[in-house]
Amino acid sequence: MLIPQSTLRTFAKNVFLAIGCSQEHAKLAADVLIKADLRGIDSHGVARLSGYVRLWEKQRINATPTIRIVHETATTATVDGDAGLGLVVAPFAMQIAIQKAEKYGSGWVAVRNSNHFGIAGYHALMAVEQDMIGYALTNASPLVAPTFSNERMLGTNPICYAFPAGKYPPVIVDMATSAAANGKLEIAQRKGIDVPEGWIQDKQGNAVTDPHSLKSGGSLLPLGSDRDHGSHKGFGLGSIVDILSGVLSGAAYGPWVPPFVAFLEPSANPPGQGIGHFVGAMRVDGFRPAQEFKDNLDNWIERFKSAETINPDQKVIIPGEPELEAETDRIKNGIPLVDTVINDLNELAVRFGMEGLKDKA
Known part of the structure; x- marks a missing residue:
């Protein structure tokens, strides 16, 4: 429909x-x-x-919620979201980052006591609209097992960078640090189809393709799927997101991040408050004239788009x-x-x- x-x-x-x-x-x-x-x-x-x-x-x-700044310096701040919608709390934090960047060149805001904030790209693109580079991270419900483990310890923990271009649309990298976002499993469940091997494992650590496997104790895998294919790198990226979003802000982190699904209760005695985010904005003209950067990024886009492809029917896709x-x-x-x-x-x-x-x- x-x-x-x-x-x-x-x-x-x-x-x-x-x-x-x-x-x-x-x-x-x-x-x-x-x-x-x-x-x-x-x-x-x-x-x-x-x-x-x-x-x-x-x-x-x-x-x-009463969303407020609880700690602040000229270029940094920590925001308490008062358990509000992350869809509201994260833009509030990004606006603070942008305001700091306007005055000092960059702004960085950690957020605690929030909830699921939607797509990271929405928040990063707020900075692009001001000729700034936008940055947005969030930790999430623990569904991802670290390399060599079968215990859920990290969320899908997305990371997003957004760069303003000139005559072309922004370059925006918005991705989960797991092999696949949990939402991809939910889509597969609604469609009644399997998922590719390498996305999830069962409780025993065996590769499975049933999108319902998380309900029986399985876990998502880090980006890279297994050690031979670089899952330690996905684990590392997810860890960075968790530390900046959770440990730095005072939010819950690791296995204590509260689940998005309502029928699962949050962990007792978590070491922090709610879900955490981390957002940032950097003025391009803090490094060089903005138009020069955008002209060069246009050139970067054009060169990558013209890269020779293995299959003539395919093309390089810009993020x-x-x-x-x-x-x-x-x-x-x-x-x-x-x-x-x-x-x-x-x-x-x-x-x-x-x-x-x-x-x-």
Whole structure:
């Protein structure tokens, strides 16, 4: 089913209003979710809307948070999200980073006591709009086993860099530090298909392709899948995200990060508060004139696009290109949603007395 992005945006905003969010926060939270759907990252869009509602029902999300700075220097800050929606807390933190960068060249903000913040790219792109390099990280529910282990210790812990270009769209690297994001498993579950070998392992550490394997004690694998293919590097990247987002901010970290699913209770006596994020902004003109950088990045893009390919029918894909293509198409034609997501959202509509979703046609 295809749903116009404007319809889906209004629907998401009304759900957030229904749980008690302010107009400002509801609009922002909906914008972050819809940005994910527009960019083709379906695992982090409105498919997660009911998950936020369930966490709110469990009183693990505060719909009316008092987000505040608890520690600060000229170029750094730590923000307490007051258990608010990460969709709201992370943009608040990034705006602080941007303001510091405007004055001092760069700004870095650690966040504690937050929740799932949607796609990292949304927050990093806020800096790009100001001719800055954007940086966004978050730790997440422990689903990933370190190399040589079968115990879930890290989240998928995404990392994102975004760079402003000139005549071309921004170069944006937005990726999980696991072999695959958990949302990819959720999509496979909804479609009833297997996942590629190397994404997950069972409780005994055997490679499996059943996307439901996490429910029986399995775990996601780090980027690289196994030691022979560099999983220690994925483990290292995920560790960096966890330390900057959790240990540095005072949020929970490692196996103590609270789960996104409401039926799992957070660990008792965690060493920190909630989910943690880390965001940053760097002024390009703190290093060289911004236009010179953007001209050279345009040249970089053109040279990589012209690289000789193994198969003439293939081309080098610049980071961020597939998402931009999806966004262009979906703004025009609507956002595709599978029946399970439509049904899930229509259940929310019934619950909150809202109009349900209908096909664009």
